[in-house]
Amino acid sequence: EDQVTQSPEALRLQEGESSSLNCSYTVSGLRGLFWYRQDPGKGPEFLFTLYSAGEEKEKERLKATLTKKESFLHITAPKPEDSATYLCAVQPNDGGYQKVTFGTGTKLQVIP
Amino acid sequence: NAGVTQTPKFQVLKTGQSMTLQCAQDMNHEYMSWYRQDPGMGLRLIHYSVGAGITDQGEVPNGYNVSRSTTEDFPLRLLSAAPSQTSVYFCASSYSRTGNYGYTFGSGTRLTVV
Numbered sequence: 001e002d003q004v005t006q007s008p009e010a011l012r013l014q015e016g017e018s019s020s021l022n023c024s025y026t027v028s029g030l031r032g033l034f035w036y037r038q039d040p041g042k043g044p045e046f047l048f049t050l051y052s053a054g055e056e057k058e059k060e061r062l063k064a065t066l067t068k069k070e071s072f073l074h075i076t077a078p079k080p081e082d083s084a085t086y087l088c089a090v091q092p093n094d095g096g097y098q099k100v101t102f103g104t105g106t107k108l109q110v111i112p
Numbered sequence: 113n114a115g116v117t118q119t120p121k122f123q124v125l126k127t128g129q130s131m132t133l134q135c136a137q138d139m140n141h142e143y144m145s146w147y148r149q150d151p152g153m154g155l156r157l158i159h160y161s162v163g164a165g166i167t168d169q170g171e172v173p174n175g176y177n178v179s180r181s182t183t184e185d186f187p188l189r190l191l192s193a194a195p196s197q198t199s200v201y202f203c204a205s206s207y208s209r210t211g212n213y214g215y216t217f218g219s220g221t222r223l224t225v226v
Binding site: 004032034036041042043044045046047049087089096097098100101102103104105 | 204217
């Protein structure tokens with residue numbers, strides 16, 4: 001069974017204080033690992049897809065990296081508007097469209 | 113704006129009542145799904161569709177029905193509401209079977225069953 005564990009559950013940062021969120025996963029064979037951002041009262045918003053170990057993707061202050069067992073979402077010099085819950089999800093090679101397993105998320109709060 | 117539209121945003125039901133959560137997308141996506149999100153749990157798949165006329169069960173299908181008569185619409189029906197169905201429901205759609213471009217989610221329906 002595919003599993004996704006995100007840590008920490010919650011993270012509080014001062015504005016400008018860089019940090020990383022962790023997503024550990026177990027999957028029979030990885031087709032893709034996804035990062036989403038979810039604001040309160042809204043649906044998740046797609047950020048990145050990573051496919052293979054060593055791959056990196058960036059968007060503004062966010063950089064996602066992937067190893068064979070985990071992914072990191074690095075947040076550089078965060079701003080208050082980066083406050084949100086960040087979700088990680090994995091899709092296995094042997095699954096169809098629907099076989100995506102989501103983690104429970106990391107709630108990030110950036111304080112001015 | 114193009115995207116996934118869910119209605120209603122909020123709903124309170126009494127135990128035993130039925131209702132339909134509406135979901136519509138205007139991106140011509142073939143793939144659509146319904147998820148529920150509960151505190152401390154990841155998004156869990158209820159039902160999904162890979163095209164008009166084709167639906168299948170996800171992880172937690174009991175108590176819910178779906179149909180997909182058009183590409184655009186994918187309603188979720190609660191047959192006889194129970195307090196355990198209190199949750200936030202999200203509809204999602206995707207262009208790609210492999211999710212290369214991720215899912216586009218609606219803004220959710222917060223359902224309370226009393």
